[in-house]
Amino acid sequence: MTEPLLETKLYLPKLRPDVVARPRLSERLRRGAESKLTLISAPAGFGKTTLLTEWLAATPERAVAWLSLDQKDSRPATFWTYLITALQTVVPGVGAAALPLLQSADAPIEPVLTIVINELGAVPHDVAVVLDDYHVVESPDIEEGMIFLLEHLPSQVHIVIATRADPRLPLARLRARGELVEIRAADLRFSHDEAATYLNAVVGLDLTAANVALLGERTEGWIAALQLAGLSMQGRADVGGFIAGFAGNDRYIVDYLVDEVLQRQPDHVRTFLLSTSILERLNGALCDAVTQRHDSKAMLEKLEHGNLFVVPLDDIRDWYRYHRLFADVLQAHLLESRPDEIAALHVRASAWYQQDGDTSEAIRHAMAGQDFDRAADLVELAIPVMRRIRQEATLHGWLKALPADVIRVRPVLSVGLAGALLSVGEFEGVEARLQDAEGLLQGNGIGPANRPAEIVVANEEEFQRLPAAIALYRAAGALAHGDVPATVAHAQLVLDLSPEDDHLPRAAAAGLLGIAYWITGDSRLEAGHQAWAECVAGLYRAGHIADTFGCSIGMADIRRVQGRLGDAMRTYEQALAHAGAHGGPTLRGTADMYVGMSEICRERDDLPAALEHLRHSQELGEHLGLPQNPYRWRVAMAGVREAEGDLSGALELLNDAERVYRGDFFPNVRPIPAVRARLWVTQGSLEQALAWAREQGLSATDDLSYMREFEHVTLARVLLAQHTKTRDAAALQSAIGLLQRLLEAAEEGGRTGTVIEILVLQALGAGAVSDGLVPLERALTLAESQGYVRIFVDEGPPMALLLRAAAKDGIARGYVRRLLAALAKTETDRPIDQGLIEPLSERELDVLRLLATDLNGPEIARSLVVSLNTVRTHTKNIYTKLDVNDRRAAVRRAGELDLLPKR
Amino acid sequence: MSETADATEDGSWDDAGQYEVRLKGHLDPRWSAWFDGLILTEDSDGTTVIHGAVIDQAALHGLLQKVRDIGLPLVSVTRVDPNHPAVHQFDPR
Numbered sequence: 002m003t004e005p006l007l008e009t010k011l012y013l014p015k016l017r018p019d020v021v022a023r024p025r026l027s028e029r030l031r032r033g034a035e036s037k038l039t040l041i042s043a044p045a046g047f048g049k050t051t052l053l054t055e056w057l058a059a060t061p062e063r064a065v066a067w068l069s070l071d072q073k074d075s076r077p078a079t080f081w082t083y084l085i086t087a088l089q090t091v092v093p094g095v096g097a098a099a100l101p102l103l104q105s106a107d108a109p110i111e112p113v114l115t116i117v118i119n120e121l122g123a124v125p126h127d128v129a130v131v132l133d134d135y136h137v138v139e140s141p142d143i144e145e146g147m148i149f150l151l152e153h154l155p156s157q158v159h160i161v162i163a164t165r166a167d168p169r170l171p172l173a174r175l176r177a178r179g180e181l182v183e184i185r186a187a188d189l190r191f192s193h194d195e196a197a198t199y200l201n202a203v204v205g206l207d208l209t210a211a212n213v214a215l216l217g218e219r220t221e222g223w224i225a226a227l228q229l230a231g232l233s234m235q236g237r238a239d240v241g242g243f244i245a246g247f248a249g250n251d252r253y254i255v256d257y258l259v260d261e262v263l264q265r266q267p268d269h270v271r272t273f274l275l276s277t278s279i280l281e282r283l284n285g286a287l288c289d290a291v292t293q294r295h296d297s298k299a300m301l302e303k304l305e306h307g308n309l310f311v312v313p314l315d316d317i318r319d320w321y322r323y324h325r326l327f328a329d330v331l332q333a334h335l336l337e338s339r340p341d342e343i344a345a346l347h348v349r350a351s352a353w354y355q356q357d358g359d360t361s362e363a364i365r366h367a368m369a370g371q372d373f374d375r376a377a378d379l380v381e382l383a384i385p386v387m388r389r390i391r392q393e394a395t396l397h398g399w400l401k402a403l404p405a406d407v408i409r410v411r412p413v414l415s416v417g418l419a420g421a422l423l424s425v426g427e428f429e430g431v432e433a434r435l436q437d438a439e440g441l442l443q444g445n446g447i448g449p450a451n452r453p454a455e456i457v458v459a460n461e462e463e464f465q466r467l468p469a470a471i472a473l474y475r476a477a478g479a480l481a482h483g484d485v486p487a488t489v490a491h492a493q494l495v496l497d498l499s500p501e502d503d504h505l506p507r508a509a510a511a512g513l514l515g516i517a518y519w520i521t522g523d524s525r526l527e528a529g530h531q532a533w534a535e536c537v538a539g540l541y542r543a544g545h546i547a548d549t550f551g552c553s554i555g556m557a558d559i560r561r562v563q564g565r566l567g568d569a570m571r572t573y574e575q576a577l578a579h580a581g582a583h584g585g586p587t588l589r590g591t592a593d594m595y596v597g598m599s600e601i602c603r604e605r606d607d608l609p610a611a612l613e614h615l616r617h618s619q620e621l622g623e624h625l626g627l628p629q630n631p632y633r634w635r636v637a638m639a640g641v642r643e644a645e646g647d648l649s650g651a652l653e654l655l656n657d658a659e660r661v662y663r664g665d666f667f668p669n670v671r672p673i674p675a676v677r678a679r680l681w682v683t684q685g686s687l688e689q690a691l692a693w694a695r696e697q698g699l700s701a702t703d704d705l706s707y708m709r710e711f712e713h714v715t716l717a718r719v720l721l722a723q724h725t726k727t728r729d730a731a732a733l734q735s736a737i738g739l740l741q742r743l744l745e746a747a748e749e750g751g752r753t754g755t756v757i758e759i760l761v762l763q764a765l766g767a768g769a770v771s772d773g774l775v776p777l778e779r780a781l782t783l784a785e786s787q788g789y790v791r792i793f794v795d796e797g798p799p800m801a802l803l804l805r806a807a808a809k810d811g812i813a814r815g816y817v818r819r820l821l822a823a824l825a826k827t828e829t830d831r832p833i834d835q836g837l838i839e840p841l842s843e844r845e846l847d848v849l850r851l852l853a854t855d856l857n858g859p860e861i862a863r864s865l866v867v868s869l870n871t872v873r874t875h876t877k878n879i880y881t882k883l884d885v886n887d888r889r890a891a892v893r894r895a896g897e898l899d900l901l902p903k904r
Numbered sequence: 905m906s907e908t909a910d911a912t913e914d915g916s917w918d919d920a921g922q923y924e925v926r927l928k929g930h931l932d933p934r935w936s937a938w939f940d941g942l943i944l945t946e947d948s949d950g951t952t953v954i955h956g957a958v959i960d961q962a963a964l965h966g967l968l969q970k971v972r973d974i975g976l977p978l979v980s981v982t983r984v985d986p987n988h989p990a991v992h993q994f995d996p997r
Contacts, residue, residue, distance in 0.1 A: 045975050252932065253935075329938070333937070337934040
């Protein structure tokens with residue numbers, strides 16, 4: 002958020018002494034205090050806020066959080082931040098962990114709300130949340146969040162909404178369930194008695210019943226109108242004449258009455274009211290600046306005292322606002338009577354806000370006053386801050402509102418606009434804006450002294466950085482279009498142009514380079530890793546820890562391809578350690594680190610550790626994972642299931658991964674269809690694997706490139722499997738040829754991880770065992786120090802054969818012995834024949850073995866990293882298949898059938 | 905008030921049009937500036953018509969919000985075909 006939190010928005014309005022008691026409505030509100038949602042829906046001036054204030058004053062012991070909404074709260078992050086902060090006024094510290102999550106641009110709202118909801122559930126007393134002026138919030142995202150909040154609201158929390166238009170919430174459903182209390186315009190209108198009480202007892206008039214009736218009819222009980230009428234009649238000699246005149250015409254009541262009220266004010270008060278009507282909020286100093294007086298503070302207090310629709314926003318009588326209706330009428334008067342003064346008023350307000358440090362209000366008023374040069378100056382000065390706090394969308398809004406010819410002469414704004422367009426994904430017009438700026442920079446001195454008159458620069462510091470910024474945005478644009486050479490050239494230019502201590506653009510450029518090199522692959526992986534390492538270092542120096550996780554994933558992926566599992570693991574561990582040392586809340590991307598570590602553990606055959614990491618990742622929650630994490634988690638889990646022998650479970654997870662897959666800047670070098678094809682090969686579903694190869698258009702004679710290396714190695718596996726199954730000699734020859742070419746390419750690119758895998762396949766594809774030992778020995782040499790296990794063990798009995806031969810030959814004795822032991826374990830874990838009509842599946846066996854322990858249902862679910870419902874389903878099936886009715890019987894039967902592991 | 909254009913600069917169709925928004929109560933013509941220059945006409949049945957060119961649906965909804973905000977009951981919103989304008993008997997007082 003740009004500005005500090007406005008305390009005034011959380012201020013509980015105080016009850017004014019001159020309020021008509023409305024017991025029938027108070028009773029309704031009291032009932033509302035026990036339901037989920039109270040809705041007060043009526044047009045402006047019906048006394049909604051007053052009613053709520055009255056209710057608050059009547060029950061001061063009640064915990065009420067108040068939030069006065071305004072137009073700026075249409076931005077979801079702003080809305081929820083204010084809501085949580087309001088809640089903290091009655092439940093200290095609630096949602097504190099959730100607040101930082103709102104700072105990332107597209108944070109999903111449900112995890113944030115879940116935290117708040119859970120904490121509210123623990124509060125021992127009732128809590129009410131009032132949202133005043135809800136109609137100004139018009140965002141579908143906020144509505145979604147509100148619906149979620151209502152759905153899961155703890156019973157001791159009650160929401161109250163005051164609005165001029167019915168909100169898009171499931172009102173019908175809430176009504177049907179009796180969870181909604183409504184107070185509408187018809188309820189809020191003053192009855193005849195209430196009007197009489199107000200006019201006579203409160204305002205102090207002495208009206209006849211007939212006159213009250215006339216007024217009531219004319220205003221239809223509209224409270225604001227009656228208040229204005231009251232004001233118009235105070236101290237008036239001919240009250241009867243006024244009422245007759247008022248009742249006898251059709252003019253818009255508020256207009257007519259405000260006119261009356263205004264006419265009765267001294268000139269200086271009238272001028273004050275009109276001049277300050279342009280302001281959203283009023284305080285003494287601001288009004289002095291706008292009206293060019295010195296006594297605004299006193300004036301405001303007098304207006305409040307005289308009930309002239311001035312509403313205090315705090316207890317210290319510092320800030321006020323006008324009642325909306327009143328302000329609207331004043332503005333209409335101003336527009337009509339003094340139109341040429343309006344611009345000047347706005348400019349004065351803008352100057353005051355600028356000096357007060359409220360940039361966004363300063364800009365708003367400058368634009369409203371059509372002083373675009375002033376507005377442009379302010380926007381230029383605000384650019385670095387807006388970028389740093391990631392409010393590019395707001396910046397984009399401001400720039401869009403400035404006239405094109407104002408932007409064109411300001412290179413800082415042209416470039417700022419280019420950056421803002423990129424950040425919201427609009428590529429049209431980016432290059433044109435960059436060229437506009439470049440044209441002005443062409444051959445001109447940097448210093449202000451020798452700058453041509455037509456260039457305007459308000460932010461010298463930003464101006465100095467323009468050449469680098471232009472190069473950076475060009476690099477980003479080039480990457481988005483897939484033009485790798487251009488990306489590299491521009492990114493390199495950024496590094497050349499930026500001083501050493503300008504961390505952010507250097508880090509950004511390094512990040513782009515990393516991606517570009519990664520895409521080029523073949524021989525530039527190490528350069529990519531280097532670039533990302535620099536990016537991470539730069540981000541640390543700039544204090545942007547959160548963005549480093551994305552780079553860490555790329556760096557670890559490169560290390561894995563390079564066959565450096567230890568370094569990959571260290572990359573994840575260091576990223577986590579750095580983030581931890583930095584302090585502050587857990588950052589988005591932490592969940593991804595655990596998924597990465599799980600994959601390395603899996604390769605090293607430490608399945609319990611792999612599962613633990615995956616469980617940890619899951620517990621962290623979706624909001625702490627980057628957009629690709631859901632898919633990566635499932636692929637990693639599929640790998641673990643495969644290692645456990647549960648191929649169908651693994652396939653299900655891969656299908657799921659495909660559903661939640663989201664692409665991003667990083668190239669997809671391990672596409673899910675290829676991973677799945679490998680599973681099909683292991684499973685023996687050769688036809689499906691061959692179909693995959695056909696669909697992808699893969700052939701053993703393709704030109705090779707790093708981008709498709711994984712797919713081509715998969716193709717080699719498919720061809721080998723084809724040969725094994727059908728004795729198809731041509732398939733074997735194709736595989737051998739392909740593998741040889743792949744080997745050369747992988748070796749040249751330093752992709753040792755792939756080299757090991759290719760060697761393993763070559764060993765398996767060799768005719769005689771002795772021929773296979775040559776590539777196998779090489780593979781073992783490369784793999785041993787990194788702890789590779791599954792890359793061998795996943796190949797099953799054919800690999801066991803080769804390994805036994807290797808052992809005989811004395812090759813890598815210790816390592817081979819460990820690999821053989823791992824292979825043996827995999828085999829004995831799977832009972833071949835269970836002696837049942839319908840055998841238990843792998844998962845059911847897992848559950849059964851845990852049923853034989855002391856773990857309860859939820860503990861079993863956690864242990865297997867599945868949901869409790871899944872455990873229940875499996876248990877039911879187990880009982881059916883074993884023909885038993887309870888847990889003890891199931892365990893006993895399992896023992897009889899020898900399905901439980903030996904103790 | 906400016907002429908309505910049925911086509912945008914590149915000739916595509918958009919939802920600009922002439923609209924009549926009818927409110928209950930008489931609104932002084934000086935409110936025209938507040939309604940961005942649209943014309944206000946007071947009708948003999950006690951209603952006021954705000955009419956003129958509205959550039960698109962978003963602008964129309966913005967206009968309706970302004971109507972909502974000043975609290976005058978909304979009676980009707982009618983789009984007027986410029987080729988066959990409805991004939992009203994105005995009786996300005």
